[in-house]
Amino acid sequence: MATVRLSVNINKIALIRNSRGSNQPDLTQIARDCEAFGAQGITVHPRPDERHVRFDDLPLLKDVVTTEFNIEGNPDARFMREVIQVQPHQATLVPDGPQALTSDQGWDTTKYHDFLQDVVAQLQAAGIRVSIFVDADERLVEGAKAVGADRIEFYTGHYAKDFSKNPAEAVKKHVQCAQLAVNLGLGVNAGHDLNLQNLNYYKNEVHGLQEVSIGHALVCDAMYFGLQNTIQMYVRQLI
Ligand code: PXP
Numbered sequence: 223m224a225t226v227r228l229s230v231n232i233n234k235i236a237l238i239r240n241s242r243g244s245n246q247p248d249l250t251q252i253a254r255d256c257e258a259f260g261a262q263g264i265t266v267h268p269r270p271d272e273r274h275v276r277f278d279d280l281p282l283l284k285d286v287v288t289t290e291f292n293i294e295g296n297p298d299a300r301f302m303r304e305v306i307q308v309q310p311h312q313a314t315l316v317p318d319g320p321q322a323l324t325s326d327q328g329w330d331t332t333k334y335h336d337f338l339q340d341v342v343a344q345l346q347a348a349g350i351r352v353s354i355f356v357d358a359d360e361r362l363v364e365g366a367k368a369v370g371a372d373r374i375e376f377y378t379g380h381y382a383k384d385f386s387k388n389p390a391e392a393v394k395k396h397v398q399c400a401q402l403a404v405n406l407g408l409g410v411n412a413g414h415d416l417n418l419q420n421l422n423y424y425k426n427e428v429h430g431l432q433e434v435s436i437g438h439a440l441v442c443d444a445m446y447f448g449l450q451n452t453i454q455m456y457v458r459q460l461i
Contacts, residue, residue, distance in 0.1 A: 226425050226460040229263030229292050230256045230453065231413075231437025233274035236266070240273065249279055250286045252449075259453040263290035265413075265435040268301065270320045280308045292435060294355070294375075296320075297341040306348045313345050314353040314375050314411070314435075324438075325414060328356035328377045331365025338369040346370070353411055358395040363403050373409035375435070376400070381424065382415030389420075393427045404430040411435065418443060422459040434460070 235252050239245065253264045264287045266275040275283075277300070284291055294314035295301050305313050315338065318325045331338060331354060342352045353373035356362040357380070366374045376396055384392035400410050410430045417439035425431060436456060444452040 226431050227262040227290070227433040228260070228453070228457050228460055229265045229290065229433055229435040230261040230440060231265040231267065231435050232256065233267050233437055234441040236275040236279065237273065240276075249275070250282050253283055254286050255449065256453060257287070257289050259450040260457045261289065261453055262457075263292055263433065263435070265292040265294060265314075265437070267294045267316070267325075268304070269295065269318070269322075270298070270300070277304045280304055280310075284308045284310060290433075292353075294435070297345075302341060302344060305350065306345065309348055309350060312351045312353055312373075314355055315341065316355045325355065325377070326379060328362060328375075329354055329366075331356060331362045331369060335365065335369055338366075338371075342370045346372075353409070358399040360399060360402055363399050363406070363408070366403075367406045367408055371408065373411055373432070374403055375411035375413055376428075377414050378412050378416055378424065379414045382417070382420050385420040385423070389423050393424060396424070396428050400428045400430045409433075415439070418455060418459065421456065425460050 232252055236249055268275050268277050291310040292312040293305050293310045294316050296318055297315050316325050317329045345352045351372045353375045354366045354371040355375045356366055357377050381392045403410050409432050411433040413435040416434055416436050
């Protein structure tokens with residue numbers, strides 16, 4: 223099976239920087255170091271209140287990221303304008319509200335068909351690969367295909383929550399929906415609440431998985447193991 227790419231979400235690092243109003247830690251240096259330590263991608267999630275990564279970070283990060291730059295977020299007018307200007311390799315569309323603590327569900331790809339079809343086409347016209355964040359549900363995967371997405375990203379929050387009770391049951395829908403996505407010609411990413419306990423099982427079970435984006439648990443682990451060791455520990459889960 224091919225290696226699954228690890229994209230490190232550096233939003234939490236930006237949160238620490240923002241808390242003191244200076245440039246420490248330096249987000250672009252962190253992005254470079256994550257890549258040097260083995261990350262195969264860098265993800266950021268600008269929110270309207272810019273409490274984590276800011277929109278003015280995006281061009282600076284685009285200049286330094288040499289692996290894959292993924293910008294995720296809700297495609298409102300500002301997000302669309304800034305992302306199209308920066309041209310990351312991938313945009314991941316997430317339906318989180320402006321005040322959301324974190325994303326907790328994917329798109330209803332049939333209800334928002336017309337809106338998604340329009341924003342997907344605009345991003346693709348700018349040369350950006352588009353991934354749509356969805357729960358593991360066949361209808362939503364088919365809906366993502368119908369709006370013209372290149373990939374889907376499975377919301378893995380429920381998987382992570384149920385993993386300790388019954389891993390096989392927790393992953394079942396993801397396995398089925400990943401197979402459907404592959405059959406439809408969609409690429410498959412995953413993210414949210416993935417960690418050193420539940421990642422390797424997910425990767426082994428979900429055939430077709432190409433990329434995971436991980437932020438919170440990885441940054442928490444880095445407090446104990448250091449960023450370099452932690453990234454390598456995550457990469458080893460994905461080989
Ligand atoms: N994928 C998406 C679409 C997200 O919104 C987030 C959180 O910003 C993640 C992945 C990463 O989740 P976590 O921080 O729990 O690893």
